Amino acid sequence: MSAIQPKQKKENIFILIIALVVIAAIAAGVLAVADYITQKPREEATLRVTVAAFKQLQPEFNNDPVNEMIYIVSGDGNKWSVLKNGESLTEYGNNVVTIYPARENGKLVSLFAQTVSPIGYGGDLTILLAMKLDSSIINVVVTKQNETPGLGTAVFSREIKKSIWGIFAGKYQDEENKLAPNPVMDFFDGKIYVPNDKYTLADKNKPDIVPASKWRVSKDGGDFKFVTGATITSRAVTYGVKKIVSVYYDTEKDVLEILKTER
Numbered sequence: 001m002s003a004i005q006p007k008q009k010k011e012n013i014f015i016l017i018i019a020l021v022v023i024a025a026i027a028a029g030v031l032a033v034a035d036y037i038t039q040k041p042r043e044e045a046t047l048r049v050t051v052a053a054f055k056q057l058q059p060e061f062n063n064d065p066v067n068e069m070i071y072i073v074s075g076d077g078n079k080w081s082v083l084k085n086g087e088s089l090t091e092y093g094n095n096v097v098t099i100y101p102a103r104e105n106g107k108l109v110s111l112f113a114q115t116v117s118p119i120g121y122g123g124d125l126t127i128l129l130a131m132k133l134d135s136s137i138i139n140v141v142v143t144k145q146n147e148t149p150g151l152g153t154a155v156f157s158r159e160i161k162k163s164i165w166g167i168f169a170g171k172y173q174d175e176e177n178k179l180a181p182n183p184v185m186d187f188f189d190g191k192i193y194v195p196n197d198k199y200t201l202a203d204k205n206k207p208d209i210v211p212a213s214k215w216r217v218s219k220d221g222g223d224f225k226f227v228t229g230a231t232i233t234s235r236a237v238t239y240g241v242k243k244i245v246s247v248y249y250d251t252e253k254d255v256l257e258i259l260k261t262e263r
Contacts, residue, residue: 057130065100117240122146127240152233193245
């Protein structure tokens with residue numbers, strides 16, 4: 001009897017390996033199918049969050065910015081251009097900036113712009129901002145994130161603190177369309193990006209004009225605010241905002257040429 005034990009053990013191990021491979025394959029297949037089925041609902045939910053933020057960022061428009069959105073893409077993160085018709089967006093990964101035009105009675109009045117900052121403490125952060133046609137920032141929000149609640153989220157939180165008495169008094173009835181203040185995020189308001197080699201002596205007297213090298217948190221030698229204990233998140237937000245405004249600076253002529261026609 002002892003002579004056949006090793007053979008039985010080998011057979012049992014072989015069967016176990018096959019069973020594990022089959023189970024893993026089935027599990028992978030189920031996850032792939034679930035991801036495919038839920039992809040469109042997830043994309044739609046993300047878009048709803050973006051659209052809801054438009055009115056908070058810049059309420060003076062009456063078109064549907066999503067219907068006219070364009071993509072600015074880069075293969076290497078350095079040279080950016082408008083995505084061509086028929087070209088796949090997926091191959092560019094996070095090297096994408098989405099531009100949504102805001103129009104009032106057909107006239108282009110401002111732009112919404114969105115991108116992903118991949119360097120957050122919890123991974124990707126989606127940054128959305130509104131800016132005037134001269135590229136000066138109106139407002140900035142974070143629409144998707146996985147940062148530590150109460151710590152990393154303090155960098156960009158726009159929650160309105162409500163009191164019982166305020167609720168009874170009807171104080172917050174219109175608050176859903178307003179941005180709660182946040183000192184880190186509000187510091188971006190009015191800022192204009194310029195490359196270092198375009199920064200002039202006259203610009204030095206205009207604190208809202210910020211050269212590329214200063215689009216960092218002050219802890220790293222830049223001009224922008226950060227939250228102590230959440231430096232990584234602060235850097236990620238500043239990185240995302242800089243990404244948008246620098247890309248727009250490089251492609252402004254092409255973007256406005258596409259969008260300035262009244263609709």
